[in-house]
Amino acid sequence: xxxxxxxxxxxxxxxxxxxxxxxxxxxxxxxxxxxxxxxxxxxxxxxxxxxxxxxxxxxxxxxxxxxxxxxxxxxxxxxxxxxxxxxxxxxxxxxxxxxxxxxxxxxxxxxxxxxxxxxxxxxxxxxxxxxxxxxxxxxxxxxxxxxxxxxxxxxxxxxxxxxxxxxxxxxxxxxxxxxxxxxxxxx
Numbered sequence: 001x002x003x004x005x006x007x008x009x010x011x012x013x014x015x016x017x018x019x020x021x022x023x024x025x026x027x028x029x030x031x032x033x034x035x036x037x038x039x040x041x042x043x044x045x046x047x048x049x050x051x052x053x054x055x056x057x058x059x060x061x062x063x064x065x066x067x068x069x070x071x072x073x074x075x076x077x078x079x080x081x082x083x084x085x086x087x088x089x090x091x092x093x094x095x096x097x098x099x100x101x102x103x104x105x106x107x108x109x110x111x112x113x114x115x116x117x118x119x120x121x122x123x124x125x126x127x128x129x130x131x132x133x134x135x136x137x138x139x140x141x142x143x144x145x146x147x148x149x150x151x152x153x154x155x156x157x158x159x160x161x162x163x164x165x166x167x168x169x170x171x172x173x174x175x176x177x178x179x180x181x182x183x184x185x186x187x
Contacts, residue, residue, distance in 0.1 A: 023103045025093040025110060030170040031085050032153065037110050039103045048090050055160060055168055056087040062159035069155065078144060081152040088169070 026040050026048070040048065063082055070080040093110070097103040134142075157168050 022096045022098055023100055024096050025103055025107050027091045027093065027110070029086075029089045029091075031088055031157065031168065032170065033084075033086065034170070035114050037107045037114075039100065039107055045090070045092060052088050052090055054164060058160045058163040059087040059156070062156050062163060065159055066152065066155040070152065076148070076151075078148040081145070081149040082156055084149060085153050085156050 021041070023039050023041050024045070026038050026045055027035060028038060028048070029035050063085075067080045067082055070076055070082075093106070095106070097106070157170075160168050
């Protein structure tokens with residue numbers, strides 16, 4: 001009886017050890033909609049979900065405050081572009097891996113597919129732009145929309161960072177804060 005009990009404990013310990021070492025590929029979408037892939041263990045994934053939950057709560061408040069601030073500034077000619085900014089999301093891919101190398105291969109495949117899709121979309125947009133031959137005024141309007149979107153994104157992320165007491169992660173373009181960059185360069 002003692003031998004069976006001891007074998008049961010050993011098997012349970014091995015199962016816990018193997019389970020703890022299992023990893024999965026996680027798809028993370030940042031606030032701009034840029035997708036990235038990370039390899040994570042269960043605890044890391046749970047910590048990420050906790051961070052995202054905190055960010056989602058701070059996002060709602062930051063969005064409202066940013067919109068009020070945007071509308072109070074009479075220099076802003078375009079409407080608030082915050083509806084294009086969304087809280088981060090994380091989605092675990094269905095398969096678990098015991099071997100990190102296999103997970104790395106899967107991550108590389110997913111990244112390659114995503115990058116190919118992005119490249120294809122950029123080529124289509126570029127082709128469409130060439131075919132339509134926009135005027136200088138159209139180009140200036142689009143540049144203004146992009147600037148307004150960047151400003152809205154930066155306002156929201158800055159306010160979220162203040163509420164959370166930490167920066168909000170991004171895969172694509174980071175938060176643009178020229179004041180901090182100038183301070184770094186001045187020291």
